[in-house]
Amino acid sequence: MKNNYLLVYDNYYLFQEKLKDIISSTKFENASITNYDLEEEDLYNALLDLDTYSFLTEQKVIIIKNINLLEDNQDTKHLLKYLDNPNNDNLLILTTTKFNATKKINKELKKKTNYIKLETDLNKEIKNILQGYEVEAGVITKLIEYSNNNIDIIKSECDKLKQYKFDTKKITKEDVETIVIKHIGESTQIVFDLIKDIAIKDKKRAIIKYEKLKKYNVDDIALIGLLESQLRLMIQIIMFSEKNYSNKDIAATLNIHPYRIEKTKELLRYSNKKDVCNMIKNLSNIDYKIKSGQIDNKDAIFMYIINN
Template identity: 25%
Template sequence: MNVQTALQTLKQQEFKPVYLVLGTEDYLQKQIRQAFLDKFKVEADDDLNFMNFDMETTSLEDVIGEAETVPFFGDYRLIFVETPYFLTAEKKTSSIEQNTDLLVDYLKNPVESTVLVFFANYEKLDERKKVTKQLKKTAELIEVKPLSEQETRRYIQQQVEQASVRMDKEAFELFLRLTDMELSKMMRELEKILLFSGSETVVTVETVSSLVPKSLEHNIFDMTNYVLKGQADLALRLYDDLHLQGEETIKINAILLSQLRLLLQSKILMKIGYQQANIAETLSIHPYRVKLAMQQVRSFDEKTVVNLFDELVEMDYQIKSGKMDKELLFQLFVLKTANYMKR
């Protein structure tokens, strides 16, 4: 079941003896974790009816022993099992060897007064293993996999609406870009924005710009846009700002080169018919980054992007070989490229 269904079920106190929280979305996993702690009224790690085990340092014998212990002045015992690497194909040479047969036997007849929750922060498990098969057969599965772009947009919009404010379209798109469509980061920054907004009913671009910090990568994204649009003055002003903040020209150039490489890769893959999801999978990057790259490069032909990339590679070589002053080289590249793009 999904997170919302799981949260609703827990509110109704419909406990299962075993749960498997599977997926890599950290924010959703934390929501589930807190829901269990709140429902069982766990206020500290020393709660007599709560145990938290890290399987990289704890044996399954200890976990099963606690799971088979009756609650102390309560109806249930809550046990969290972290990093259950033995459910995956991952090899942990530094971890203790686990006797998974003990867990398989327990799962066949779990103690009703114990709620055993496995937090598997992995994309997938090793389905060939007997312990994995038995766990998936016994446990109530809660999926916390990363949300799609559409699901993320909907989720954030719901949070904004629940706070009785409105974020205009331009501000919303900027917010998505500055938070890299990462749910944990989005929720942290949204909380800050909502606290700042107070009685204001509309969140503007100015509010988002002032409250959500820009990373160097975000600034280079803007610089790439300026260069592609032939806006040399804006690109050089941003370069000067970054330089004053202590950013090295070599580092700025390296990120710009990475951004141009992504544009070129996206352009080539788009040409042979790849869609956003296919490109993201091929390049192993977040689909939202691919979407932004596709938007950036769509109006330029492949030859132009190749020439830009080649120019940048050559400049990178000249900077690292010390043939010319690196700041002058970068400024000349921006001026030359922006002038070319305005034609």
């Protein structure tokens, strides 16, 4: 168990910080690092790496992302077997943003790894952001609900509410419905169109959509959250469609409106699974570079559009 970790998170920045902390505390700073994403490839490739001796460095860090997609098959059994008798020269980190603790596989993973859950206390975060304002009961709940638990979107919307009620310093549920719902609804449609333009490589139209979003005061961090949420939904729909799920079944499984499934499927006319995975990977890299101070967030989405 010593060098086996299971990391469940809801905030990408916290996840990256914890990742660095684990690598440092286990003294794997000089090891080679390889990432495997189960949205893009089979578990088999990661298992092969775990079982293969490295000729370049003695130590290896192997990160397997989206382990919520593990199925009850031979490869998963192989992984559980490895966890019982791991190679001390390997640091294995399993990661996911979605973790059903009642699943049999997940129960086994928790037993055989150092389980760490990084959870953002959204109530506490919102109270801190809105400090100095009188907040009506129900405002925080609505903000969390309408932002789909995305902390970056929450921060962006709280800033708009503070500007809107700067004079009175009182924020009501009606304010949330007036400012946040209208903004998220309209900007989500533009995000949908932006993804389409990026997918078909129409950079000129994509930049126009991006400039339009800026007029809605959507900052780049919040926009990354909206883009990533939509792209990950596309991957989920592809995977469920491969299993012959109907739109209704997918909507029920993911607990979202069937209309959103239908609209998202329209995007899949312009891009395949590999394209979407690449878009997510590039977006995650941009997000990390912003939050680690490597690039200015004002240039981030523009660079993302140009480089995709």
